Amino acid sequence: MTAAAGEVATRPAGRPRSPEVDEAISDAVIDELAEHGWDGLTVEGVAARAGVGKATIYRRHPSKIDLLIAAAERLVEQSELPPDTGSLDGDVRALGRSYVRMMTRSRLGPLVPATIAATVRSPELARVQRRFMAQQLTGLSQVIARAVDRGELNRDADVDLFVEMLLGTLFYRIFVSKRPVDDRAVDALADRLLTAFT
Amino acid sequence: MTAAAGEVATRPAGRPRSPEVDEAISDAVIDELAEHGWDGLTVEGVAARAGVGKATIYRRHPSKIDLLIAAAERLVEQSELPPDTGSLDGDVRALGRSYVRMMTRSRLGPLVPATIAATVRSPELARVQRRFMAQQLTGLSQVIARAVDRGELNRDADVDLFVEMLLGTLFYRIFVSKRPVDDRAVDALADRLLTAFT
Amino acid sequence: MTAAAGEVATRPAGRPRSPEVDEAISDAVIDELAEHGWDGLTVEGVAARAGVGKATIYRRHPSKIDLLIAAAERLVEQSELPPDTGSLDGDVRALGRSYVRMMTRSRLGPLVPATIAATVRSPELARVQRRFMAQQLTGLSQVIARAVDRGELNRDADVDLFVEMLLGTLFYRIFVSKRPVDDRAVDALADRLLTAFT
Amino acid sequence: MTAAAGEVATRPAGRPRSPEVDEAISDAVIDELAEHGWDGLTVEGVAARAGVGKATIYRRHPSKIDLLIAAAERLVEQSELPPDTGSLDGDVRALGRSYVRMMTRSRLGPLVPATIAATVRSPELARVQRRFMAQQLTGLSQVIARAVDRGELNRDADVDLFVEMLLGTLFYRIFVSKRPVDDRAVDALADRLLTAFT
DNA sequence: TCCTAAGCGAGACGGTACGTCCAGTCTTCGT
DNA sequence: ACGAAGACTGGACGTACCGTCTCGCTTAGGA
Missing domain, CATH: 1.10.357.10 (Tetracycline Repressor, domain 2)
Incomplete structure (x- = not known):
């Protein structure tokens, strides 16, 4: 064992999630929202704009509504x-x-x-x-x-x-x-x- | 003389729209809304509850949002x-x-x-x-x-x-x-x- | 009793069916068929082209298939x-x-x-x-x-x-x-x- | 070297279409045809019988007529x-x-x-x-x-x-x-x- | 002359299927 | 493992017809 026991959330095996992707998704959500309005917002559209697979989105956000939440939080943080x-x-x-x-x-x-x-x-x-x-x-x-x-x-x-x-x-x-x-x-x-x- | 010139709204040809249907649709919208919430509202559900064909709804309301409008107006009138x-x-x-x-x-x-x-x-x-x-x-x-x-x-x-x-x-x-x-x-x-x- | 008993089909009361309409319908069927093909044939289209109400067609032909029959018979007669x-x-x-x-x-x-x-x-x-x-x-x-x-x-x-x-x-x-x-x-x-x- | 130049049909990205589904659809078409006759054949019925979404059918067959074609070809192959x-x-x-x-x-x-x-x-x-x-x-x-x-x-x-x-x-x-x-x-x-x- | 009966154009009605579009999940490969 | 791509089930969407049903109007006898 390499890390000090019980300390860190022992990094899970496999490839780590890409922060660039997180950002690309949030940006895409906001852009799509601006372009097509609230219910013209589709997960497929977000995935396409972010250049990301749908699964990648769902891995992060269990549902469409969570996408909004996450995007909104990012905006609030900037205010x-x-x-x-x-x-x-x-x-x-x-x-x-x-x-x-x-x-x-x-x-x-x-x-x-x-x-x-x-x-x-x-x-x-x-x-x-x-x-x-x-x-x-x-x-x-x-x-x-x-x-x-x-x-x-x-x-x-x-x-x-x-x-x-x-x-x-x-x-x-x-x-x-x-x-x-x-x-x-x-x-x-x-x-x-x-x-x-x- | 058949009618005062330029006066009457010369009833359009064909079978007139049924007011009962108007009412049934509005009621169904409100009931469905109450039961299933805003985005559990489906045109198909409204049609079924109102005992009405989908085309009959679309003949009156070009889109789902218009359904809301019409139903809301009916409610406002009653307040x-x-x-x-x-x-x-x-x-x-x-x-x-x-x-x-x-x-x-x-x-x-x-x-x-x-x-x-x-x-x-x-x-x-x-x-x-x-x-x-x-x-x-x-x-x-x-x-x-x-x-x-x-x-x-x-x-x-x-x-x-x-x-x-x-x-x-x-x-x-x-x-x-x-x-x-x-x-x-x-x-x-x-x-x-x-x-x-x- | 006016007519010889049991002889003629004692003309039914009311306005008689118009032969022009019969003809207009048959012609419209054949033209629509030629233009849109067999299953592009719609009763509504026939009615529109013939300048006739749908009920007028259904009064004569119980179903769409009978329309074809009637039109075909007219053509056969001419051969x-x-x-x-x-x-x-x-x-x-x-x-x-x-x-x-x-x-x-x-x-x-x-x-x-x-x-x-x-x-x-x-x-x-x-x-x-x-x-x-x-x-x-x-x-x-x-x-x-x-x-x-x-x-x-x-x-x-x-x-x-x-x-x-x-x-x-x-x-x-x-x-x-x-x-x-x-x-x-x-x-x-x-x-x-x-x-x-x- | 990754592959012989210009040789392979470079498998397209994403999940490949399921052959089982192809078969289920063809079978369902034939069964529905046998049960309900030619114009009792509905895409919805085929989808239900095949246990398949409608989109899955339309992804393969652009129209109802193509369904017939595909099913017929399968039968011919067996004769x-x-x-x-x-x-x-x-x-x-x-x-x-x-x-x-x-x-x-x-x-x-x-x-x-x-x-x-x-x-x-x-x-x-x-x-x-x-x-x-x-x-x-x-x-x-x-x-x-x-x-x-x-x-x-x-x-x-x-x-x-x-x-x-x-x-x-x-x-x-x-x-x-x-x-x-x-x-x-x-x-x-x-x-x-x-x-x-x- | 008026009345009754039906035909007529128009188009609304309840249904049913169409073909399209997403949501959310699953499956393949490549990284 | 993660990631991109895209097929999968499921189900609502809005459209188009079918066959039926009113509407108001017209066209015939028969009273």
């Missing part, structure tokens, strides 16, 4: 963290703008409603939606913690409601009302929220 | 209008509760995220989403007109934002956070909104 | 009778040429193999095949009767076999071997047959 | 060759009986008229018909070569006509006249043919 502007007002505006940008500019945006819709019927998919939210939530909880520290926000404020009102409103406006959302619109929303919570 | 409670606060609470009830109790609810997701890639589907919203918007504009008349709301308040914050927050909470929404939660949201806008 | 050339040899040659011409020149030809094939599975169709044969048989029996009268043929010759050898050989050559059949070929066959039977 | 009886008379009788038996006893028989009819409008189908004939022709040409060697037949006899008269007459009698064909009938035909050609 930005909000800055500390020094005031709750500034932080909320920055967060709002960041969210709007992500929904309207990045390739991630169109996946969001699809993912939410998917969670209604397949609870396992909730994992992805949590990941989608995690970024914002992490950012937001830091923002709010800072605001509480600065005394800008009451310690027992309903933080969850605050988050829901911010993200929910923006989501609704972008994907349901489909009214344009510029920086001034985000500012107006931030104003109202601060009025409501302080 | 309720909110009452006049005499105060903005009361009206908003009533509206919120009505919305929550519709999303969580009626068969319409689970269709909403799916429909929103669908609008992202098929703009014609926006029609349905407008119908989904029309009910709320009609009710809300009345509510707000009354509030302005009573002097509870500023005449130049951003009504659209108000609506987006109310419905967006509830939507997000129900379908994204998936936190339970009881009457007290709706009340808390109404409180915040009124604080923000008055 | 020619063989002449009396004064000798068995001349008569047989004339008959053979007539048969070849009908199979290769008229619109009737391509229907023949289809009809024969159809009789294998639907015995009721044998009626049509009999009609197809009737013409030839009638002509042939006259020819042979004359030959017997003239002493050219033995009274107890196997007439059926004679007919089968003549028509069978020509059919096989036209539709199976697909070798060209000119007048000299028919003559050669007639020679052999006379050699065989006299 | 018998006629013996050498020592005399032209004996050989012709043996061949005739063999043909009659095949048309009336084997599962191949009912396919023959259908196939001939099909060749009228789809020339590619002529391939099958040639296969149908090949057996007889091979046998017959041997028989005739032997007869010429023995001096029973003139070297410049019209062999094609001989064949057409033999097979055409039998075909016509079986499928058109539908008169019973026993051994004596075959003998009578052979007699006439030999009279005609010697």
Whole structure:
């Protein structure tokens, strides 16, 4: 035996999985999604675009839905963290703008409603939606913690409601009302929220 | 003279389409949706349940997505209008509760995220989403007109934002956070909104 | 009672069937057959070409196969009778040429193999095949009767076999071997047959 | 060196087609044909009986007619060759009986008229018909070569006509006249043919 | 003259099969 | 072992006909 006993996950025999392939698959998923939309997405198409056999995909992702999950996680990982502007007002505006940008500019945006819709019927998919939210939530909880520290926000404020009102409103406006959302619109929303919570 | 000139919609030749069939199809769609979920919905299943040939469905609905549209429209037509409670606060609470009830109790609810997701890639589907919203918007504009008349709301308040914050927050909470929404939660949201806008 | 009892088929009440329609249907069948082949023949296509409702066709012909029968019978009625050339040899040659011409020149030809094939599975169709044969048989029996009268043929010759050898050989050559059949070929066959039977 | 240059048919990538499946499909076609008749033959039925997906059938046979072709070829391959009886008379009788038996006893028989009819409008189908004939022709040409060697037949006899008269007459009698064909009938035909050609 | 009975064009209806397309699995070879 | 290629079962898709069934209209007697 070569490795220290019981330490590493003793590399399995045979040829190791290629990381390039992992990446090629994720990229292909996102490209196909962009081109043909959610339900024009086929495993066969992904395999062809990635230059990969179908089995290779299924070896990594047990089902089509997992493909989406994995691709989405890769995108989320790439997204930005909000800055500390020094005031709750500034932080909320920055967060709002960041969210709007992500929904309207990045390739991630169109996946969001699809993912939410998917969670209604397949609870396992909730994992992805949590990941989608995690970024914002992490950012937001830091923002709010800072605001509480600065005394800008009451310690027992309903933080969850605050988050829901911010993200929910923006989501609704972008994907349901489909009214344009510029920086001034985000500012107006931030104003109202601060009025409501302080 | 046989008919007033240019007036009548000169009934097209041939056997007219049966309204009973229209209804049977819509009902079958909704039932199948309830039983097997969104992507367990098959045209063949709908045809079988409705006791109808597939061609009869395709004669009316060019694609599966149109089936959803038609069924959704039928449901929307059946939904309720909110009452006049005499105060903005009361009206908003009533509206919120009505919305929550519709999303969580009626068969319409689970269709909403799916429909929103669908609008992202098929703009014609926006029609349905407008119908989904029309009910709320009609009710809300009345509510707000009354509030302005009573002097509870500023005449130049951003009504659209108000609506987006109310419905967006509830939507997000129900379908994204998936936190339970009881009457007290709706009340808390109404409180915040009124604080923000008055 | 107006009509002599039990005599005429007392014209049924209501509007009588239109003979123009009968004709339009038969013509349409033959034209469609020529254009799209046997199993490209659709009742809907016939109805459209004839400018007639489908029900009007089904009122006359209980099934698609009856359409073929009716159309074939109309064609058979139009075909020619063989002449009396004064000798068995001349008569047989004339008959053979007539048969070849009908199979290769008229619109009737391509229907023949289809009809024969159809009789294998639907015995009721044998009626049509009999009609197809009737013409030839009638002509042939006259020819042979004359030959017997003239002493050219033995009274107890196997007439059926004679007919089968003549028509069978020509059919096989036209539709199976697909070798060209000119007048000299028919003559050669007639020679052999006379050699065989006299 | 990996392989002799330009020699091997470089096996195509991927899983090869299963010969068992080929066989299962052909068998299923023939069984279905026997059970439900020619136009009771459905691709779906064949797939079910063969325990095979429809795509698997269509991968091999572009259309329903090709199914027939393939099944027929398989049957033809299994059929018998006629013996050498020592005399032209004996050989012709043996061949005739063999043909009659095949048309009336084997599962191949009912396919023959259908196939001939099909060749009228789809020339590619002529391939099958040639296969149908090949057996007889091979046998017959041997028989005739032997007869010429023995001096029973003139070297410049019209062999094609001989064949057409033999097979055409039998075909016509079986499928058109539908008169019973026993051994004596075959003998009578052979007699006439030999009279005609010697 | 009006009434009853049927025929008629049009086209919707319940079915059934078609031929296509994927999902998810399996089988071959080469790496 | 992994990987590319592609065949495999299974099942839904959307299309095309079949034979039947309404529709509103027309065309004949017979009352």
